Amino acid sequence: MPEILSAKRLITASQVIDRPTVTIDNDGLIVSIEPNSAPANADTVLTSTFFDIHTHGGAGHDVMEATPAVLDKISRFMGSHGVGHFLPTTVTASVEATLASLEGIARTIERAKTSDWNPTQARPIGIHLEGPFISHAKRGVHPPDKIQPPDIALFDRFQQAAAGYIRLITIAPEVPGGIDLIRHCSAQDVRVSIGHTNALATEARAGIKAGARSATHTYNAMRALDHREPGVLGVVLDDDDLYAELICDGVHVAPELVHLWLKAKGPERAILVTDSMAAAGMPEGDYMLGNFAVKVADGRALSADDLAQGKQTLAGSVLTLDRAVSNLQRFTGAPLEVAAHLASRNPAAMLDLEPGFGDLTIGSPANLNVFNMAGERMRTLLHGRLIN
Structure with a gap:
């Protein structure tokens, strides 16, 4: 089953995407990033590892x-x-x-x-x-x-x-x-x-x-x-x-x-x-x-x-x-x-x-940190797998 993450913001190397929905396939790769699609009450921020x-x-x-x-x-x-x-x-x-x-x-x-x-x-x-x-x-x-x-x-x-x-x-x-x-x-x-x-x-x-x-x-x-x-x-x-x-x-x-x-x-x-x-x-x-x-x-x-x-x-x-x-x-x-x-x-x-090393783009490994709104890391995904 693909995994779907929603957040208030996604911080990539080149831009900040508001209210993203990130879909991760079974191989741990990002297959889509849809802006302005997450719930309005989303309260996390995603960044690269x-x-x-x-x-x-x-x-x-x-x-x-x-x-x-x-x-x-x-x-x-x-x-x-x-x-x-x-x-x-x-x-x-x-x-x-x-x-x-x-x-x-x-x-x-x-x-x-x-x-x-x-x-x-x-x-x-x-x-x-x-x-x-x-x-x-x-x-x-x-x-x-x-x-x-x-x-x-x-x-x-x-x-x-x-x-x-x-x-x-x-x-x-x-x-x-x-x-x-x-x-x-x-x-x-x-x-x-x-x-x-x-x-x-x-x-x-x-x-x-x-x-x-x-x-x-x-x-x-x-x-x-x-x-x-x-x-x-x-x-x-x-x-x-x-x-x-x-x-x-x-x-x-x-x-x-x-x-x-x-x-x-x-x-x-x-x-x-x-x-x-x-x-x-x-x-x-x-x-x-x-x-x-x-x-x-x-x-x-x-x-x-x-x-x-x-x-x-x-x-x-x-x-x-x-x-x-x-x-x-x-x-x-x-x-x-x-x-x-x-x-x-x-x-x-x-x-x-x-170019693009470690960035979050379509086709890249889902290496993501999840932060709360206070700027503290809550958990990490490496190749789409939650490790903590």
Whole structure:
């Protein structure tokens, strides 16, 4: 039996449709969208599912484990929070560990293209390589002994292990060799994000000129803004063409600066991410991010080693992307239409994915989030199947 959904609004990548009726066939595909046909008292809003381009894991597991069972669990967890597609994101580790993880993730990406994939799981479609080509000065919790100088040959080894699925890479442009690596990656259609960087404004601009397209978790692990030396942060906020991620959990960035980021980047260049780690969706306690220990308490994921030394260093987040969308509306007053685009349309645009990727059109998979009128996600359908 076909399934029929009615709503007050349908938010697609290109338009907002009032009072739609959406018909979904038995294969989970959208067969019709009829505007102005839903009951007048319809009280839900439909959007595309989300696309998280920066996540290290969740549900008690880290993507660096890279086994089929672990990646399936993470994929199910992502789907249960409104995500339809994601980029498993690595963390700085030894070269050997990174190669092994990339190989495992690549096999799962291949499997996600087949009929064997569980349609109620979010689909990994590429890899975000965060580290090891970052700044020691702004490494965050990335282990200092595993950071590598930017190296084209090493990147090529990583990409070969990943079967070409590295779609996004974080690079500190000021580190010697960084600009050459940015050019090399850009020439291969790998999008470059400047992050974990202590770059001056001139160094950040050089990275953008070389091909950098985005910025990794704006404000975090970046040189602070100064009115005489704006540094990388000043450039990120000022450059109209540069996309910029943000972790909208109220922990990594104060709500006032979330508002400033959205004003600066606008609804076309701002991207919501989670930077989630294994503890997302789990009770507070002790977890791992890559190969180092993290303690989670009061909604904050902190480096266990730094805590032992009396320091508090954030180690990813326990955020989910549906909560980020809700927080953005609450912190800034932005409508759901804007918040949803920041978590779906914009990351796909930054990566230059095929036209219509993740959009809701006739013939596309019915990957839908259902929101109440307060802008809170109530449930999700992946390929027409209700998963929560």
